[in-house]
Amino acid sequence: MGKAYDHRTVEAKWQAYWGEQGTFRVMEDPARPKFYCLDMFPYPSGSGLHVGHLEGYTATDIVSRYKRMRGFNVLHPMGWDAFGLPAEQYAVKTGIHPTMTTAENIATFRRQMKRAGLSYDWEREISTTDPSYYRWTQWIFLKLFERGLAYVAEVPVNWCPELGTVLANEEIVDGRSEVGGFEVIRKPMRQWVLKITAYADRLLEDLKLVDWPASTLEMQKNWIGRSLGAEVEFPLIGVKGNIRIFTTRADTLFGATYMVLAPEHPLVDVVTVRERRAEVLAYRETTARKSDLQRQDLEKEKTGVFTGGYAVNPVNNERLPIWIADYVLMTYGTGAIMAVPAHDQRDWEFARTYSLPIREVIAGGNVAKEAFVEIDQGTVVNSTTSDGSFSINGLNPTEAIPKITEWLEATRKGRRAVTYKLRDWLFARQRYWGEPFPIVWVDGEPRPLPEEQLPLKLPETNNFKPSGTGESPLANLTAWVNTTDPATGKPARRETNTMPQWAGSCWYYLRFIDPKNGRQLVDPAKERYWMPVDLYIGGSEHAVLHLLYARFWHKVLYDIGVASTPEPFTKLVHQGTVLGEDNQKMSKSRGNVVNPDEMMDQFGVDAVRLYEMFMGPLEAMKPWSTRGVEGITRFLDRVWRLMVNEGGGLSRAVIEAEPSLEQRRLLHQTIKKVTEDLEELRFNTAIAQMMVFTNEMTKLEKRPRALLEPFVLLLSPFAPHIAEELWERLGKAPSVAKELWPQYDPALVASERLTIPIQVNGKLRSKIEVPADSSEEQVVRLARQDAKLAEWLQGKQPRKVIYVEKRLVNFVL
RNA sequence: GCCGGUGUGGCGGAACUGGCAUACGCAGCGGACUUAAAAUCCGCUCCCCGUAAGGGGUUGAGGGUUCAAAUCCCUCCACCGGCACCA
Helix, strand or coil: CCCCCCHHHHHHHHHHHHHHHCCCCCCCCCCCCEEEEEECCCCCCCCCCCHHHHHHHHHHHHHHHHHHHCCCEEECCCEECCCCHHHHHHHHHHCCCHHHHHHHHHHHHHHHHHHCCCCCCHHHCEECCCHHHHHHHHHHHHHHHHCCCEEEEEEEEEEECCCCEEECHHHEECCEECCCCCECEEEEEEEEEECHHHHHHHHHHHHHHCECCHHHHHHHHHHHCCEEEEEEEEEECCCCCEEEEEECCHHHHHHCCEEEECCCCCCHHHHCCHHHHHHHHHHHHHHHHCCHHHHCCCCCCCCEEEEEEEEECCCCCCEEEEEEECCCCCCCCCCEEEECHHHCHHHHHHHHHHCCCCCCCEECECCCCCCCCCCCCCEECCCECCCCCCECCCCCHHHHHHHHHHHHHHCCCEEEEEECCCCCEECCECCCCCCECCEEEECCEEEECCHHHCCCCCCCCCCCCCCCCCCCHHHHCHHHHEEECCCCCCEEEECCCECCCHHHHCCHHHHCCCCCCCCCCCCHHHHHHHCCEEEEECCHHHCCHHHHHHHHHHHHHHHCCCCCCCCCEEEEECCCCEECCCCCECCCCCCCCCCHHHHHHHHCHHHHHHHHHHCCCCCCCEECCHHHHHHHHHHHHHHHHHHECCCCCECCCEECCCCCHHHHHHHHHHHHHHHHHHHCCCHHHHHHHHHHHHHHHHHCCCEEHHHHHHHHHHHCCCCHHHHHHHHHHCCCCCCHHHCCCCCCCHHHHCCCEEEEEEEECCEEEEEEEEECCCCHHHHHHHHHHCHHHHHHHCCCCCCEEEEECCCEEEEEC
16 A cells, blocks of 8 residues: 555545445435435536536535534435437437437436545436436426416517527527527417416515525516506507507606507507508518517617507697507517607607607706606606696606506506516427427317326437428427327327427426336425425526526426425525636637546545635636645645554554643634534635644644544545545544534634734734733733833823724724 | 626635734745655745834725725726616
8 A cells, every 4th residue: 555645446445335335315304304405407418527517516515415414314416407409419410319328428427426426315316308207397298288377379489590490589699599609580480388477476576585696686587577667558540449558657658759569569450551551561571580689789770660550649649650660579568669759768769760759758858969768867847638637747757657657547548567578488499309298289279198198208210300391300200290189089290399408407306306206296295305405506507597497387386286385496506617727718629628537537536526615715707727636635645644654554643642722722613614614605715724724733743533533524525535534544433424513612712812913093013912801901901011012102192992802902092 | 788796915715793914725935854856844925115123005996984994985997797679
């Protein structure tokens, strides 16, 4: 056996031990408090685990090991979000079935995770691609369908010709596909849509119940985009009907000078006069063909066409021309607006372009130069009904808004209304590698499959190419597609879309609780024991989508009694991005990707785990440094040498004698610091304190066991392999994982002498040593007697003496 | 443009509730051990003046509150993340 710590042997030994002993198996135990510690499960890509994954996984692993030692029953599972585009694209290219590549990639990930010493209960491993798992994803879809939360709509979708598929809004970045960066255009298509908007209010409201990063809460709030205002009816002139508009600025109703419909608005056909029809149709066509990128280009000049139609402003009976323009979106509010160019930036620009009148109704700006949009300043003017029965003149906009809204309700011209930016969730993908919908089409109607027929398995094929018509590759499999309606026996056609990747990750945390249950999604008693997730760690790229969709499904499951808590994830933390050594984002093209396997080969698993946590605060973005890993390796070698001699035996420096008071103080301070830092996920400072302890121990010729043993336990969640080995060499029975976390004695945390800094006029001038229990008078008296201080005081009587208990004295001259 | 966050040595970062700024690690310098090197151990290392004792300055910039500010307030700058015609 070599002199130094041999990480390979030790790691293999203890990983085998944990596996054989089932150290991290977990069952419900009503006698113990539970702790559910969850990682965002990965998509098992072909390139394996990277150091960024490992950062979050190490953090939850340390917390899990720590909580176990604190007596918690810890659920710490791992699985695979394995449906998705890359495996399918690979299949298109190579003909290799996604099942094959997925299985290989999962094997790689699992091996790497086991190697990293992550203490998952592997008996609970799940994959979203497993029929016994997606059976329940399909089951949840049936529940959504039953409750009217899943419906089919002919909607303009984001069609990507290059990928041959439709994309969700979230998969589009700057108007191009997130995958590949291809062009995306609008195209109407029959789609499955989930009515997440029905839950908008609860999704917003219940953000109060969770302990999440402020930025994530903010992003979800903005995404839901609740906005309080009024709907107002504008009767059409010459034809029957009203234009219903939504506004947050009812106080500016008297300033409306024209109306705008979204080009797709159904009333466009009604209001357009014959002479204008050709022009209107042409504009509509152009808009329909525009991609979102073109349509959202803020730089471009606003465009629109006059329809020839008119509506009446209900507050003053004025005749307003009706335009169509693509700056009004069909998907927000009512798809129609009243335009108040004096007090809305967009309307102002449009009015300028088309020489429409600009009428000021809020005094306080210069509307000839720019729109005046403030609501907390300015005064309402020119806002009295023609018969003089109602006026908001003289008010400030914030006061005027509720007043006129009430009046609109009383006179039945409009009503208070709330709208959301959140849209219903486009839930279908034209792909092979996803969950098939448990739906058949009969006489043009969607029919659910009975629950007993789940799972509806993905059919076998070796042709993964998109059909090109916009349908998924499943559409080519006629034997599968053509079936009979289980209810009536009539000929039926299967739904050929598959679900998006988000589906499987919406509820996986529930399945970990009861992963093998063949009768239920999750056993209710187990669900009540384990839920909610106490700590959830994953990347901030999921701040909106995954976390909003999962909350939505969770609330539906709550409503049907499957889940017992209104929210799934109590505390959420995002680990920061790990950059390359060059401070740049890691990427193959830059050649700065750090491979965790190589690092673990060279420095050992514990060194890599420790370094991942020592780099800096968990949430911060920070660069990798291989030198830093070396530094950690030196630390672990020092810890090893505290107890193990050059021959590999227990060092003679380890003694049975009682430690000194000072030594016990250091130990107890260390226990306190490490414990508190772990509770707050401040792993970097916890490690720094263990280094301080180790540095002090190294200086000692004799190292009492009573100091070393608790220290090994403190180290064990961070560096479990070396800790197990040292524990054994200290003559203890394995495993450290079964030991109790050391407690600190508060009496030993404070030392009996304190160094008190002495300031004169707030500047540090001297320091004195005092007994810890000194009174204010004693400390101040000692301070005055201090020789250095005398120079500064020069016999003068200070105006004021500030004493902060156990902290400092400040003489103000 | 709007919203959120961050800014501390050569580098990664510490600093409780407003109370000794720069813990811990990296890099660097010096010493011990060694025939030598590596490894290890010990020490030094924010900047300026000074041989030293000592003094002055410093937490992106500027101002303010306070006996006392990295920490609180105002203005500005830079960077990161998000949203972006949402009526």
